[in-house]
Amino acid sequence: MHFQVFTFLLLFLALSGNMIGQERVAYVSGSEGEHIDYAHSFKGVKEVKFELDGGIILVEAELNNSVQTFILDSGAPGLILNNFNQKGEKAVMTGINGSVEAYTVSVKSFVWAGISYPKIEAISMDLSHLESMTKRKISGLIGYELIKDFELFLDYNSKAIQLKSVETAYTDTSTPLVSFPISFENHLPVIEAVIGKKKLRLGLDTGAEINVLDKRLSSQIAKVASNPRPYGKIYGVGDQQKPAQMVKVAVTRVQRAAYRQMNYVLTDFSQITNEGTTNIDGILGFPFLSSCKFSIDFKTQQLNVWP
Numbered sequence: 001m002h003f004q005v006f007t008f009l010l011l012f013l014a015l016s017g018n019m020i021g022q023e024r025v026a027y028v029s030g031s032e033g034e035h036i037d038y039a040h041s042f043k044g045v046k047e048v049k050f051e052l053d054g055g056i057i058l059v060e061a062e063l064n065n066s067v068q069t070f071i072l073d074s075g076a077p078g079l080i081l082n083n084f085n086q087k088g089e090k091a092v093m094t095g096i097n098g099s100v101e102a103y104t105v106s107v108k109s110f111v112w113a114g115i116s117y118p119k120i121e122a123i124s125m126d127l128s129h130l131e132s133m134t135k136r137k138i139s140g141l142i143g144y145e146l147i148k149d150f151e152l153f154l155d156y157n158s159k160a161i162q163l164k165s166v167e168t169a170y171t172d173t174s175t176p177l178v179s180f181p182i183s184f185e186n187h188l189p190v191i192e193a194v195i196g197k198k199k200l201r202l203g204l205d206t207g208a209e210i211n212v213l214d215k216r217l218s219s220q221i222a223k224v225a226s227n228p229r230p231y232g233k234i235y236g237v238g239d240q241q242k243p244a245q246m247v248k249v250a251v252t253r254v255q256r257a258a259y260r261q262m263n264y265v266l267t268d269f270s271q272i273t274n275e276g277t278t279n280i281d282g283i284l285g286f287p288f289l290s291s292c293k294f295s296i297d298f299k300t301q302q303l304n305v306w307p
Contacts, residue, residue, distance in 0.1 A: 023265075024056055024130050025236040026141055026207030027075035027272065027283060029186055030093035030102065030123075038078060038117050038145045045171075046113040046163045052156065053134055055209035055286025059161070061112035061142065068139035070112070071130070072161070073207030074152075074296065075283070076143025077187040079110060079122040082131065084140070086124065093125050094271055095237020096212070100125055112142060113163055125237070133235045141207065144187035144298075151297040153306075154206065156290040166299040176304035180254055182296070185280050189296055191303055193284075194253040196224040200281040204296065204303065208285025210234070211262055214269035215245070217281060224250045231265050242268045252288075257305070262287050 050072065051058040057072040063081075073080075080093075088103040102125035110117045122140070131138040153162035164170075182189045188203040198220045200213075212234075213221070231244040244267040252259040264282070272278060293306045 022133065022232045023054065023209035023234065024133050024207070025075075025096045025205070025210065025212060025234055025283065025285065026056070026071055026073045026130055027188070027203070027205050028073075028080060028093050028095045028125075028141065028143075028237045029077060029188070029272070029278070030091055038120050040115050040117050040149070042115045043165045043167050045165070045168055046115060048113040048161050048163075050159050050161055052159055055290070056134065057154075057161075057206055058134075058138075059112065059142065061110065061139075063110055063139060064108050069137060070140050070142045071138060071207050073141040073143050073205070074147070075188055075203065075205035075207045076141040077123075078143050078145035079107070079117075079120065080127070080141040080143065081105065081107075081122050081124045082127040082138055082140050084122070084124040088124070091123060093123060093237060094274070096234055096267070096269075096272060097129070097236050097242070098238025098240035098271055100238055112146065113161070115163070117146070127237070129235045129237070129239065147296075148298045151295050151299070151304075153293075153295040154289065155293045157293070162295075174307065176295075176306055178255070178257055178305045180257075180303040180305075182301050182303050184301070185278055188280070189298070189303070190280055191254055191284070195221045195249055195251075201279060203280050203283045204289065205283045205285050206289060208283050210285050211264045211283065211287050212269075212285070213264045213266050213282035214273070215266040216269070218245075218266055221247075221249065225264075226250070231267075234265065234267065238271065240271075259288060259291065 085105045088105045091102040093102045102123050105124045107122050150163040193200050225247040227248045231246040295304045
């Protein structure tokens with residue numbers, strides 16, 4: 001009996017040692033929410049601190065005059081609320097683990113970073129898979145429509161966010177170390193990168209704790225990928241569980257910049273690419289974005305790296 005227990009423990013430890021991962025990817029997309037406009041009158045600069053939960057950015061905002069916790073997610077189309085209301089116009093939203101039912105709902109007021117958005121529409125859907133890893137109440141996601149009128153500065157070291165409206169000039173003389181052009185795939189900012197000899201389109205997602213690649217690229221990056229091992233579970237929108245594998249990529253090149261020895265999780269990307277209608281090959285999350293102080297300028301379509 002003792003031998004059987006001991007053997008089981010050895011097997012469990014061996015398996016758990018080889019199986020790594022359990023991170024969150026909050027990317028979400030859908031036909032609804034892409035066209036909801038969020039009006040505000042703010043012009044200037046706002047700064048706000050954030051809390052880092054693993055690789056997820058948590059911020060406080062006021063929803064209908066109640067202070068609540070949200071995830072800042074450049075991979076979300078707008079304001080997404082966690083099971084706020086299951087009434088209203090139905091929609092279908094898609095994440096890395098499949099599609100879920102959602103509803104278009106009305107919000108009396110929403111205030112984030114001191115910027116007020118009165119009487120707006122949001123999407124209500126189940127975000128419990130993301131919330132379960134955070135071990136605290138998450139009221140929703142703050143996405144593209146709430147940041148698209150700004151240059152969004154993120155400094156992971158100081159845990160600080162700055163929002164600068166496009167009409168506002170820089171107050172100091174510092175200039176970016178390097179700037180990369182970005183495009184948009186629906187609401188998602190995308191940069192071009194090269195791994196090995198393969199040119200890729202990678203989304204920039206502040207709501208992703210990991211870098212993710214479409215598993216169909218496995219053979220094409222095999223020469224520059226090492227240390228493959230099974231990956232546990234990606235927590236995101238949807239409840240489909242898909243096999244995944246983590247690899248270490250020697251160099252990821254973005255124009256003149258080289259990002260070395262970054263981990264990527266290879267998984268089924270068909271839900272996100274919608275069988276070819278969304279043109280991205282992967283997502284760059286916390287490991288890439290936290291490597292420097294950067295800003296996403298949504299109006300000039302630039303990713304700026306700052307000293």
